[in-house]
Amino acid sequence: MRPCDSLKREFLKKWMMGLQSCSSSNKDMSILERKEAIKLSADVAMACARNGATCWSRALIAAGAHSKHGAPREYSNKRIRSKKILKRSCRIRIRRRKRSKCSAQVGRASSISKGLVRQRTRILKSLIPGGESMDEASLVEETLDYITYLRAQVDGMRSLVDASELDR
């Protein structure tokens, strides 16, 4: 699905403002810093375009704030930790039940495939911002959202790059 125009517009709008504030602050940074600043502004703009309706956007905003402050990071860490504990306990319970139920029938193949799937969800969780503290269903939703927004972001950035290169 192509990101729709309104989305791109939103993103570009917010990103322009973010870029301005960013550039007004430090005029000469090394190129890496500037790249980071641009990327950060783009990310935060993207996340705000979503108005914090999704988990990844909130996590992105928190990460953006965190680059200046330490406080939001602690918040998210606590939340993540508590969720991890909860998940661990649930997982143990589920595993016990599953083992008692159907250990014999399940062939090797399905367990292998399940392991693969689990490994890949773990990787996906590491990719999506704020993905650690999400269960599978919401993770899939978040990736849906995230992919559309990434696409919009890439399109917007590319158009900006083209426009700026036209300038030369």
Place this chain on the structure above:
Amino acid sequence: MELNAGTAGTGSHKTASERDEVAALESLQFTDEIRRLMSAPATDNASSFTALLELPAPQAVQLIHSPDSAKLIAAPAPAPNVDEFKGSFNFPFNSGLIERATRFSLFAGDGSINDNNKSNSPEPTSYNSSANLQKPVKSEPAETESYQPLVSDPTVENRSTKRKDREKVKGSTKKSKTGAKDSSDDAEKLPYVHVRARRGQATDSHSLAERARREKINARMKLLQELVPGCSKISGTALVLDEIINHVQSLQRQVEFLSMRLAAVNPRIDFNLDSVFTAESGSLMDSNFSGMVMPMMLPEVQLNGNRQQYPQQLHFDAFQQPVWGTEEVCNNYITPENSLLSYDSSGNSASLHSNQLKMEL
């Protein structure tokens, strides 16, 4: 994109309407039986299901067709008979007849749901509360598919085949979130001999919940498959996940490269933006930008040649200046939320700004 979705929806709706009639005809035979079954109070056992049987039948029907039914069946057009029938159709009593009838009603429901949900704004989250019946589990893809320009027919057929499989599986295929469905579920199972053994166990609700969860996840995975190019041909969760991961990684890498390019283009890009946004607003501008804008006035002239719409853009941005100009005095991203939230409010006021941007895009 929305056009495609609309036509797909109407296409399926046409066939759905004829199936609707068939379903209506068949429902006439079943409604009596269903009503009797639903109103039959359960001789209760200790299981979790039967505890929920206390719900009287009309309340059950009410629950089934609760207003939350962006996720539930809620077919607006057809007769109430068909509604009730659809409400209770998914119980596997006489498998052959029921399968046929339910498939028809499924199509009818899905057709109307597709149309319904195209008008609704689908919510990505909060399915837990109200997605009760098996059909809503399927209607979720219908709802979320209104994001995408999917053809609804293949998905509907997928659902019908899945439905057949599910009916063959043990009776523990339904979510146990509402009592209503479970009450009717159990109520109509009682007179029939081929009740599956697992039903009475206490862990059943968990497996039900897990299965429903599985269904949800699979539905969303389907959507993801549509979204990521080249994933629709792949079967198997692991490979699809692989593709999705690759896609996300490539997108992120692209963002990195593009931002690097932007950074490398020049410091000029930033100043240009400043000048772009603030050139015309010399009078309104606050002190922060004045230093930067002045030397950049000259390049801004040529800039206007390339992007004609920007000067008009500036006009409206000028109004926004006083709003967030002061906040940027404290610069950096000290509170990006606050600053960007203020951007939000100012962004709402300048809708013409977005029109200008649209031209560029």
